[in-house]
Amino acid sequence: MHWFQRLVAASPCLRRPLGCVIALSCIVVLMSPRECPADDLAAFVAKYCADCHGPDTQEAQRRFDQIDYRQPSADDVILMTEIVDQLTLGDMPPQDADQPAEKVRLATTESLRKSIARAQQASQSTNRQTVLRRLNRDEYRRTIADLFDMDMSMFDPTLSFPADTVGGSFDNVGDELVTSAYLLEHYLDAADQVVEKVFRQSRDVPERTWNFRGHFLQQPELNPAHKEAFDYRYLCLYDSPLADRPEGAYGPLLDFDQGVPVDGTYEIRVLAEAKNRDTPYPADQLGIELDEPFRLAIVPGDVALKEQHTMQPMQPVLAHSKVPDDQPTWLTFRVPLDRGFAPRFTFPNGMAEVRPLYVRLVRKYPELLPKNKRKSSGIFVDRKTIIRDGFLPHIRIHEVQIRGPIEAGTPTRSQQAVLGEQPFAPERTREILSAFASKAYRRPVSPAEVDRLMSVVSVRKKQGRSDFEAFQDAIRAILCSPAFLYMDPDVDDSADHLSDYAIATRLSYFLWGTMPDDSLRRCAAQGQLSDRAVRAEQVDRLLNDSRSDVLIRRFLDGWLRLSDLGSQPPDRNSFKAYYKDSLEDDMRRESELFLRHLIDNDLPVTEFLTADYSFINRDLARLYGIADAIPAEQAEQFRLVHFDDPLRGGLLGQAAVLTATANGIETSPVIRGVWMLETVLGQSAPPPPDDVPAIDPDVRGAKSIVDLLEKHRSDQACNQCHRKIDPLGFALESFDPIGRRRDRYGNKIAIETGGKLPSGESFEDLGGLKMLLAQRRSFFARSFVESMMTFALGRRLEPQDRSTVDAICDSVADEDYPVRQLIHRLVESPAFISR
Numbered sequence: 001m002h003w004f005q006r007l008v009a010a011s012p013c014l015r016r017p018l019g020c021v022i023a024l025s026c027i028v029v030l031m032s033p034r035e036c037p038a039d040d041l042a043a044f045v046a047k048y049c050a051d052c053h054g055p056d057t058q059e060a061q062r063r064f065d066q067i068d069y070r071q072p073s074a075d076d077v078i079l080m081t082e083i084v085d086q087l088t089l090g091d092m093p094p095q096d097a098d099q100p101a102e103k104v105r106l107a108t109t110e111s112l113r114k115s116i117a118r119a120q121q122a123s124q125s126t127n128r129q130t131v132l133r134r135l136n137r138d139e140y141r142r143t144i145a146d147l148f149d150m151d152m153s154m155f156d157p158t159l160s161f162p163a164d165t166v167g168g169s170f171d172n173v174g175d176e177l178v179t180s181a182y183l184l185e186h187y188l189d190a191a192d193q194v195v196e197k198v199f200r201q202s203r204d205v206p207e208r209t210w211n212f213r214g215h216f217l218q219q220p221e222l223n224p225a226h227k228e229a230f231d232y233r234y235l236c237l238y239d240s241p242l243a244d245r246p247e248g249a250y251g252p253l254l255d256f257d258q259g260v261p262v263d264g265t266y267e268i269r270v271l272a273e274a275k276n277r278d279t280p281y282p283a284d285q286l287g288i289e290l291d292e293p294f295r296l297a298i299v300p301g302d303v304a305l306k307e308q309h310t311m312q313p314m315q316p317v318l319a320h321s322k323v324p325d326d327q328p329t330w331l332t333f334r335v336p337l338d339r340g341f342a343p344r345f346t347f348p349n350g351m352a353e354v355r356p357l358y359v360r361l362v363r364k365y366p367e368l369l370p371k372n373k374r375k376s377s378g379i380f381v382d383r384k385t386i387i388r389d390g391f392l393p394h395i396r397i398h399e400v401q402i403r404g405p406i407e408a409g410t411p412t413r414s415q416q417a418v419l420g421e422q423p424f425a426p427e428r429t430r431e432i433l434s435a436f437a438s439k440a441y442r443r444p445v446s447p448a449e450v451d452r453l454m455s456v457v458s459v460r461k462k463q464g465r466s467d468f469e470a471f472q473d474a475i476r477a478i479l480c481s482p483a484f485l486y487m488d489p490d491v492d493d494s495a496d497h498l499s500d501y502a503i504a505t506r507l508s509y510f511l512w513g514t515m516p517d518d519s520l521r522r523c524a525a526q527g528q529l530s531d532r533a534v535r536a537e538q539v540d541r542l543l544n545d546s547r548s549d550v551l552i553r554r555f556l557d558g559w560l561r562l563s564d565l566g567s568q569p570p571d572r573n574s575f576k577a578y579y580k581d582s583l584e585d586d587m588r589r590e591s592e593l594f595l596r597h598l599i600d601n602d603l604p605v606t607e608f609l610t611a612d613y614s615f616i617n618r619d620l621a622r623l624y625g626i627a628d629a630i631p632a633e634q635a636e637q638f639r640l641v642h643f644d645d646p647l648r649g650g651l652l653g654q655a656a657v658l659t660a661t662a663n664g665i666e667t668s669p670v671i672r673g674v675w676m677l678e679t680v681l682g683q684s685a686p687p688p689p690d691d692v693p694a695i696d697p698d699v700r701g702a703k704s705i706v707d708l709l710e711k712h713r714s715d716q717a718c719n720q721c722h723r724k725i726d727p728l729g730f731a732l733e734s735f736d737p738i739g740r741r742r743d744r745y746g747n748k749i750a751i752e753t754g755g756k757l758p759s760g761e762s763f764e765d766l767g768g769l770k771m772l773l774a775q776r777r778s779f780f781a782r783s784f785v786e787s788m789m790t791f792a793l794g795r796r797l798e799p800q801d802r803s804t805v806d807a808i809c810d811s812v813a814d815e816d817y818p819v820r821q822l823i824h825r826l827v828e829s830p831a832f833i834s835r
Helices: 003-009 017-031 038-048 074-089 104-122 137-147 181-199 221-230 357-364 379-389 414-420 428-443 447-463 465-480 498-512 518-525 532-544 547-557 576-582 583-600 617-623 655-660 671-679 705-713 717-732 768-773 776-793 799-811 819-828
Strands: 206-211 236-238 248-250 264-275 295-302 321-322 329-337 339-344 394-406 613-617 637-641
Touching: 038 104, 038 221, 074 104, 181 465, 221 379, 236 248, 236 339, 236 799, 248 295, 264 295, 264 339, 321 329, 329 339, 339 394, 357 379, 357 447, 414 428, 414 819, 428 447, 428 465, 447 465, 447 637, 498 518, 498 532, 498 547, 518 532, 532 547, 532 819, 547 776, 576 617, 576 819, 583 613, 583 617, 583 819, 613 617, 671 776, 717 768, 768 776, 768 819, 776 799, 776 819, 799 819
Parallel strands: none
Antiparallel strands: 206 394, 236 394, 248 339, 264 329, 264 394, 295 321, 295 339, 613 637
16 A cells, blocks of 8 residues: 555545645645745845855855845856855854754755756746757758758768757757857858769769779788788788777778769679688687678778778768678679778678787697797787788688769769759759759748849859859858758747748658658648648658658657767776677667667557567677577677566666766766656756765775765755665666676675665665656656657747646556657647747
């Protein structure tokens, strides 16, 4: 029986309405510190603070008697925060001064915190309207790709843009997306890059073939050994791409030093074989999984960069394939390549790092070498010995053929996206600009706007530009126009609702992260998107399209803070698997596939808490201690796996979450607890006082982390927050900084994962905590909807939005909050079409 039910049963007065109200009021008073009104705050300061910080004396240049506690200014908030910190630390009032009673101190601290929170919320308020916001970097890049039908694998005009400011954990909050003079300069530069890329191919380029064999220089460290071992006949891949000191992690075609001549699709044929999967060397010495087929991947290489054998800023995997053992086999790929790029080859499941192995293998396994090579002579000689006479697992490439560009006539796809079906002609300039600007502005362009674009053409022609060059300058002007860079509500200031074109824009950027497609634009042109039923149809269409993967990635980056992955990379020595197996991408993929599963099958949002399954490949299965759950022959494939371990499954056992909430070296129950409080329960945690020392996360010494945290809970003011935070964080201590299970810290101290919630409910481990959290499913559902609504509208939620959030949740509460329906209810709500 719940504690309140027991109280009702024992108290006859609670069975009557008036008695219930009175008793509940008493319970509220007993459960939380009493909040002081503004007059009491002023009286408290006058009594305990004014001697040192009043009209006569201002120690540390601080004066507290003039603070307006009802409507504090920004300066008042700073001073109030300092008072909270000093009261919490017990440093104020001084020890030789009169001291307030403990309950008075707690009530004052609580009141100040709430007053500060209200003031900060008021300062950030946008009156429930989305501030006219610009495209963030990700949206800009995707919009350019769709506007020009352009492959962006090797092209990113936003690389020099400043990072977008995050508001409420999302990078699309309007009032945070300021436009600085610095950013404006880079918009101009980006427009130049885009237009130059679109129009630089002015004639058909004939298809041709390049053939490479017998002269594979690779990198300075390997070349002498490859010369002696096989006279450069092969391109050999040894390391995984993230090796710390790569040798053979990348196989460039150094003789292809100009790269391909034009942007386009190219056929790459590779004659390759996997060598020494049956090596006599132990797999754990090599840092490789020998039971898995070797995989070859192609990444682009910018030939303008000096080094082709190391990682480059942009190197997406363009294609990949398994490689047969010990039998040279032709593998054929079709990949996009930009002008000046060449294919490079990688070994995704290669060795962790080959460089330290040469000397080690000579010393440990001399019997496997010729008699005259069994003594180590240093890395230079031993490298030659092992590559020539040893048994290193590797991919050996015998020959490479490149053919293309395939179907690369003019106009190109990007040029057609601008010009339409007909080639450019001066008399078509106005027609082309009108059609293209309407698409770029995401609404019909006005005649006056086209007139301004035509004036750009006219001015540039007078300055000596050709008709086509002047036209391109007008395209640049479109890309720098506020109508392109900003999401315009497209209505008068007095209107409450967005126009249909603006609704199409909001819906498309919410679910696809890019501009509306033809279908959405048609609905907008017909005035249909104000209709809830039409919006519902469009939601299903957009969610069923693979482009909605963008929603999943961007939302998880903000909601779960997965954007923090990689910001504090795990220590290479302690967490080698993270780099050897390229786990960061796998971790992201697991979380994304999980949410995709919930959306596609309209499953309850509580599956995040209660599911006993997830989606993993063999690398993650190995990290989770269940490698056999994924067959070695299908190692790279993600599949649904059910866990016997109650700590795995769902959101809280996913490596992405556990890594993003760690610092790369060790874990902190406080950091993970705050994440749980804010993300799972939707409650904000106030920042700690500035002077509270950080807890040593690696728990050196004899004390447990529980003991170390006790000093944070020994003070009642600190305990108000830490009693909520710490139990949640302790439950996740079963996982190390990359999400592996553990029972002890590095210093052998046992990990304690049990705890007690402020409600008095106890749990032994994360499995027990998940059961308790599932009982609070309404809080979790509300937190999920609040985050999704913030992301969808591009603004912070305000207290007045609570009724909308509650209505969305209540409408599907009986069905346990299905995720797809929650998205539907959000888009169908009046808030979604409001300014």
